Amino acid sequence: MPNKEKRFYIPGIEIKRLINSNEGCIATDRITVDGCKVGFMYRESPYQNDNPDSGWRFMAGDEDDDYMNNPDNHSVYQVNTICNYDPEIIPFLNSEPGKAFIRDGYGKFIPDEAWETPED
Template identity: 35%
Template sequence: MNWYLDDAHALHRAAPYTFYIPSTAVLSRLKVDDYVKLIFATDVAEPDGYRGERMWVRITSVNGNQFEGVLDNEPYRLPITLGTVLSFGMEHICQTELEDPAEDEWDYYMDTLVTVSADVLEREEFHFMLRDEPHEEGDSGWSFLSGYEDDAYLNDADHFHIVSIGVILNIDDSILTFVKQPPLCVYERDEDGEFQEIEDFDWDGYLNG
């Protein structure tokens, strides 16, 4: 089984609101004897879907953005051993034990829940967003629609999923400018691709229909 160290920063760029990496402020503070977590990935997925492991490494040498360290985990399946000496770059680090000033922001992306139609996730686009009063802990009240759903689709609860708001922001983060607007509010994308608030939305019909 061949393995390599995955590029955590590239994974973050592909999904910037759901794939956490330590902030620059944290990475710049790393020193000898600190622990960092790296992603050990396999070249080919195993039949059961196994693609590697995240494991802790103790830093033994720092040279700018390059590090040496020793593996501090017993691998579950990879053909390497506890204490293996590794060379790696800052781009391979997906976690540290240091306090991160960006943690509150990441908590928001990951813990804030929204309702989204399956069509949004399939198309990776949305054109309508509505914020009702939250119904339970963690619920933001936001719902997202592609705009292509018909009434029959909308009336089937199986067509809707609960996801973190980070999933939506990965699709279009332009909504960050107003996503914290209080309920009740509705936005629709205009012909120029910009979201505009719908001032005359029929909330009575929506809430009591």
Template identity: 35%
Template sequence: MAWTLDNAVDRHKEAPYTFYTPSDEVLDRLQAGDLVKLIFMAEETLDNGCGAERMWVKIVERHASDFRGELVNHPVYLQSPQYGDMIRFNSVHICSTQLDDPRAKEMDYYFDYKVIVSNDVLEREQFNFMMKDEPNNEQDTGWMFFSGYEDDDYNADSTNFQVVSLGVVLNMDDSIIPYLDAAPRSAYERDLESGKFVFVEDYDWDAYDDE
């Protein structure tokens, strides 16, 4: 079965807050004997729906950003490559290592902390209103995000909302990072001319509580 290595750097660019790649500092430290994880992509999706496997490769030699290593996993779905095969790859293919990385801790924050979004936000991949209530638990940020196109009936149906990682909304718009530490209760609406979020001073929290 034919396969290729996925470009982890490109994946990170598409979803910088949910797809981790090692920092440059970690990549610079890699040497023979270290383990790195690569994404092996099948050229055709398998019958079971699997299209890729992440597997560990032990570095044998390195020349600048080019590597050669030994596959130390037995593929579960892919018929090739096989355990022990020698793999040539570049640093852009590395999606994880076993070295300590400060970036990994940052990514843990974006993964572990949760927000509530409307399904309409996920469908449009945009939000224009956000509000912060008191968190319900340690991983709850208290934030809720709306596209601004939901009506009252839509908002009254809890099935129209779901809990996702904070990184999901940051992938859509990370200009909200300065607002994340705002005190509950607060609400912000996007100014459509400037594209920036503006604090809503007269938000009706009493009406919100009655919903």
């Protein structure tokens, strides 16, 4: 069954330059299509290829394994694009690979001490 074109929550013409980076990241459709705030984010070591990868991965935090295992539910974006969806991620973007953050009950990002780096 062919994919229907994604209808983004923020039209591309409304994306503003919020950070000085062209690096990429992966984000789920819960953020970019459904308009949810980032609820969980982690940074892996960036892929070493011709594409400028930041290593950042952004999720709403309510995606289950079935959702995450479907590649149609996430895409590659510039980190700046995801900053437009949720500017509260900006102070964490210089965190080193291996770090993860989750929103607490007050809506603030805190380190996710229980998170473990995914296996390749």
